[in-house]
Amino acid sequence: MTAILWDHFLERQTADSVRGMTMKALGIHLLIELWSCNRQKIDNLDYLERIMAHAAEIAGATVLKSAFQDFNPQGVSGVVVIAESHLTIHTWPEHGYAAVDIFTCGTTVDPWKAAGFLKQELEAEEIQIRDFLRGFPHATGETEEDYGLVGRAACGNTNG
Amino acid sequence: MTAILWDHFLERQTADSVRGMTMKALGIHLLIELWSCNRQKIDNLDYLERIMAHAAEIAGATVLKSAFQDFNPQGVSGVVVIAESHLTIHTWPEHGYAAVDIFTCGTTVDPWKAAGFLKQELEAEEIQIRDFLRGFPHATGETEEDYGLVGRAACGNTNG
Numbered sequence: 001m002t003a004i005l006w007d008h009f010l011e012r013q014t015a016d017s018v019r020g021m022t023m024k025a026l027g028i029h030l031l032i033e034l035w036s037c038n039r040q041k042i043d044n045l046d047y048l049e050r051i052m053a054h055a056a057e058i059a060g061a062t063v064l065k066s067a068f069q070d071f072n073p074q075g076v077s078g079v080v081v082i083a084e085s086h087l088t089i090h091t092w093p094e095h096g097y098a099a100v101d102i103f104t105c106g107t108t109v110d111p112w113k114a115a116g117f118l119k120q121e122l123e124a125e126e127i128q129i130r131d132f133l134r135g136f137p138h139a140t141g142e143t144e145e146d147y148g149l150v151g152r153a154a155c156g157n158t159n160g
Numbered sequence: 161m162t163a164i165l166w167d168h169f170l171e172r173q174t175a176d177s178v179r180g181m182t183m184k185a186l187g188i189h190l191l192i193e194l195w196s197c198n199r200q201k202i203d204n205l206d207y208l209e210r211i212m213a214h215a216a217e218i219a220g221a222t223v224l225k226s227a228f229q230d231f232n233p234q235g236v237s238g239v240v241v242i243a244e245s246h247l248t249i250h251t252w253p254e255h256g257y258a259a260v261d262i263f264t265c266g267t268t269v270d271p272w273k274a275a276g277f278l279k280q281e282l283e284a285e286e287i288q289i290r291d292f293l294r295g296f297p298h299a300t301g302e303t304e305e306d307y308g309l310v311g312r313a314a315c316g317n318t319n320g
Contacts, residue, residue: 026252027259029191031292065227067241072317079239079246081227086237090245090263092186099187099294101261103250132191132290134259157232 024136027085027105031132032115034098036125042091042098045070045078051121052080052087059114061087061104083157084109089118098122103134184296187245187265191292192275194258196285202251202258205230205238211281212240212247219274221247221264243317244269249278258282263294 041047049068056063061082068078074094080087085103092098100118102111112129119127201207209228216223221242228238234254240247245263252258260278262271272289279287 026255026257027250029259029261031189031294033294033296035296064229064237067225067227067239069224069241069243071243077224077241077245079227079241079248081229081237081239083229083231085250085259086239086248088239088246088248088263090187090265095186095296097186097296099189099245099263101189101263103248103259103261105250130292134191134193135257136193136195136255 025133026135027103027133028111029103029132029134030101030111030115031130032100032102032118033126033128034100034119034122034124035127036096037091037098038123039093039096041122042096043070043074043076043093045076048076048078048089048091051118052078052089055102055114055117055121056080056082056087058117059102059104059111060109061114082109087114098124185293186295187263187293188271189263189292189294190261190271190275191290192260192262192278193286193288194260194279194282194284195287196256197251197258198283199253199256201282202256203230203234203236203253205236208236208238208249208251211278212238212249215262215274215277215281216240216242216247218277219262219264219271220269221274242269247274258284 045068049066053063053066061084063080063082065081066079068076070076075091077090078088082104084105087102088100090099098118100115102114104111115127115129118124205228209226213223213226221244223240223242225241226239228236230236235251237250238248242264244265247262248260250259258278260275262274264271275287275289278284
């Protein structure tokens, strides 16, 4: 179902399909491991906040809010709330490792683009992406349309 | 590995073990589907912000920041940054559905407790939890100690 969103350079594990699980999807959730990153970049709060917002925009999402925090002696945690759900990042500079997750609802946002952008920006030598549908189990459809991949009634339509 | 964290009343799918994947873990990530929730509760931003912070505390985590947004005509998105990573929630009141994820690093936080608390608070009739290790692949250990489930060098130790 997500083949149309797939960038060939990313290693993808279709975890949901491997488990034989079907899901009436309201959204797609990517768990992304980024290994051998640039250790200086992943310890820089301001830089990470900027590129996470940029990643959201590249995916076609609308950034609403963000909250970032750095740690002592190193490491950064950050979340970006988008109209279509969220992006998060947690970094372990001492291991060159960044844990990212991207959850998007609706059909207009492409989370794989954000993943590819972050791999490039953080200079990750290796990436692993596990993708999951979020929503309701037991859907019988096999096409994107059958899965009903739509957002909340007002996915992307914020109050205030 | 997570058996010691397991509350018997939660349906658990050991997705990582089903796939035969091993991971040198720095953290645990739960993807939680909550179905048939109280629709008024999951459309109430102030309430959700309060109970998500409470859920973090029940898990033993330290809340640092939160960012919540409501949608028109309904639905709420929210993230809570904790010293040990994050909690997020996205709700579709029209479906009685809430999508939660909880990512915790270190060994002092129990994300399953937060999941159980949220199920109860949101009056969810059904819950599904998929649990994943985050970190490095190809660990050979089979015990929690072997997996090296530890946080960032300063997991929980914030700047400022």
